Amino acid sequence: MSTILAGSAALVSGADRGIGAGIARRLAEAGASVAIGYRRGRDGAETLAADLTATGLSARAVPLDVVDRASVQAAVAATVEAFGGLHILVNNAGYLNRVDFAEIDPEDWDHTLAVNLRGPFLLCQAVLPHLKAAGRRGRIINISSMGGQFGGTKAVPYAASKAALISLTKSLARLYAGDGMTVNAIAPGLIRTEMMAAVVTPEEEAQAIADVPLHEIGLPGDIAEAALYLAAESGRYVTGHVLNVNGGIHIGAGM
Template identity: 40%
Template sequence: MSTTTTARGQLVGKVALVTGASRGIGAAIARRLAREGAAVAITYHSSPGHADKVVESITSAGGKAVAIAADAADAEAVRASVNGTVETFGRLDILVNNAGGGPFGPFEQLTVDDFDRSVAVNIRSVFVATQAALRHLGDGGRIISIGSVFAERMPVPNGTPYSLTKAAIGGFTRALARELGPRAITVNNVQPGPVDTDSNPADGDIASVMIPLTPAGRFASPEELTGLIVYLAGPESGYVTGATINIDGGYTV
């Protein structure tokens, strides 16, 4: 039986947009939201084949999904992805700001263009997508950003811009939660620890540093993050807002 089939249906009738979801954490989130009954739009930048596979895995199990090309660093493309979601499915209830990345390297060798790209992908895209989504979200809307525990603890050199930009998401989350409280729209920040993905494999170079620092003694699978996302996206989390929640195997303790 496919893991994408609708199980408990906590999100039946809802529409979600997950940015940067052609693979890894974003893909796992998209599949899980669909499993819970949501229609799901995903964005991708450089991996249309992977995005198509995510969509196919959802639709073949009876769900609804669409892939939209959008570079997270392109503000107009990000806005268009929000509008495209609404045009396709008629509404928007859940925004998951998952797209992220950025150059790593010795601080003194990084360029202003490197910095600008980090800010564009990790901060500006969250600002733009959220602002566009708020034109469509009604009472009970959900905004969930995927941050990083590197906002709190960077275990290796050469990650300064990434740490800086991911730390900004916590402040954004707290401030916007206060602003949107009267509209019953929640805003939360989920910070994964070491997760086994194509870009950060459990047998990669950084694993030898991360695993000894993680009480759980291993990397997570992307699927291990999705239960919290479903909770934050669903009807039982209406009193959870402005929170930063780590899923990190104890990495930040």
């Protein structure tokens, strides 16, 4: 078992399932103490925490609704209290609803922006003193999306929120590099999770496999490896970057 993150504490939002669970698991396997943020998925978060602690790793489930400032502050405080500090924040929680642009409900627009942008803003603000104290070990990793770079015809508010998250990433990277922390984004392509299953039809999946240069749908573990790279010493000289983990879509398939 690797110990490259030994002594570091991480908080991952929306980590009861999917990509967040994959990232939480990978960071714990690398030696970090991990707070597994959950909103509705308490069972998933507690099962994951129990799984990890049963193998001698350090993890605990922490309630966290990213749009609620009090919940954000409580989750950050619980992480710091449990692990004695906070070095790595992964803004993973996300919301996507596919609706024709002409039919978008303004409430749904606001909710998308709240989960995907207000949430990371609140969390970044809340962890700031702890990441400043972490110095050169401080890391923020924002899970954006290819839609944030290319726009998205089927989920316009989602794409807009993920583009804004990239802008937030670059702003914070510039603002806080002097404190030693790095701030980066990962832009996943299609990754096999509940979110993908809920919005992508089997026909679209088959088309995607044909279109993606590497001809595969990604797995949460692919994003987890990218997050580990950015979180560990390996990422020490990388900041303000958007890391594409998408099977090569950005080099020109038809998606």
